[in-house]
Amino acid sequence: MRIIFIISNISCFFSFTNLVSAQNSLNLSSEFGETQASFGNTIKMAVDFQYDLGNFNIKTGLQADIKDYLYNTLSAYTAQISHSLKINRFNFNANVFYLHSAKGQLFNEYNYGFSFSSLNTAHFDWEFGTHFRIISPSRYGVNTFQLSRNSVYENWNFIYVIKYRLKPVQNCWNLSFCMTNRDLFYINQETNPYCYLGSTFRISSRLSSFTEVWYKPAGMSNFRVNYFGYLIRTGIKWNLSKL
């Protein structure tokens, strides 16, 4: 299943790059971090493709572990389809997404949900939606540790992204601040927000770099906030649409 997903991603990428009307981009990133629960540092790499087709935007991504206590070579993959909408003068995106996360070898996490997000805003980006999570023993967990096939379901988890960009998006550099409980390959429970400071810099007409520094608290909504961890992510975005 995973191999089919990867092959279809790569096929889509090559076929879509030939379409004149499509606008495509490729993000490559690496991240380094540590949390109270990571038993040391974690290092991950990720790639995600994004392609626009008219009013639709399709995003797919893969994440690989380089170093993690719950190591898995391919630790997550995701797919999202967005459709731009307009009600009166209000432009926004409607999104549906799927995220598969395999933290360690014993359990799989299946996430799916939908959201609405901002479109073409000057400074503020937002996204609000809901998601459903299923945590289940993996085949390896069942076969090796004789785990029973009992799963946990978390439903209607509120997801949110609130982001402020200092400069308009067209600016060659930018700074941003974001509070959210979701990342491309990770969704936290609704009462556990993380925040990050981000920067982007346009290197050329097709290439830009980005950096994010995340701060992760724990226990905020219990009125007993505690430091939990940090993450530093850096990467490049390659605009493929002008080939």
Added chain:
Amino acid sequence: MEFKQIVKSLLQFGIIFIISCESDYCGFFIYNEDVNDRVRQSLTYNATTAFKILYTPSEQYTLFIISDSHVGGTHNIRRFLSDANGNNALATVLVGDLCNGHTEEYDTLQQVLNTDNTIPYFPLIGNHDLFFNGWESFYKIFGSSVYYFSVQTPSSTDLYVCLDSGSGTHGSIQLQWFENLLKTSRSKFRHCVVFTHCNLFRIRRTLSTNPNMEEINIMNDLSARYQIEYVITGHDHIYNEIKLGNTIHITLDALSDSAANASYLELIYRKGSLSHRIIPIN
């Protein structure tokens, strides 16, 4: 009103709120105490105090377990202790939010536990217990917030681990201690049960929070890898029971006097296996 004026007003309000804050809602913003500091203190305490072993001559015993007693009011906790003592419970476990952090509430709780109770009890710390510098009172009265105890029957011994999740995370030092305990000692025990205040899974919408997903993934992995039969928690105030793999995750009802569905849990060892049942208070 301009955006800058709005931000300025919010900042001013926030600063005044934090400075004048009597209630411990300040804990939403301000980092009062660190879980790793509490764990270091607890492990230092443990080094001078042996972990308890409860001996029972029979191949059957029962632990009586509650959570979220939020002492101020003592009607329900007295009823619980009366039931536990009257039904020959081997011990009681109090899974956090024992009170709301005030010194006088800790004093009341200690008095109730000393006068209404003759059997061993094992208290855990919850987020409310840390309010108003409550850790000082908890440590003074109960000592460590991270420890284990065991129950020895004629045929074997069972392991019961008590963890500190009062700050919404167990912290790196505690998780390393916990993993090391399981790695070195789990095989010496028949059954293993873990108690921690914060429930892991979010089954219903509440304002209170659970550990972050990175930590939940670690707890799930350790539970499966080291055959933890039960993870018993509180915090959510509403009973819930789910099974992930082979581990039963139980979230207890609140026992506080104001709780509509106050209850406690009996964890029963009989004929080689563990089982449980809920006993309503009202």
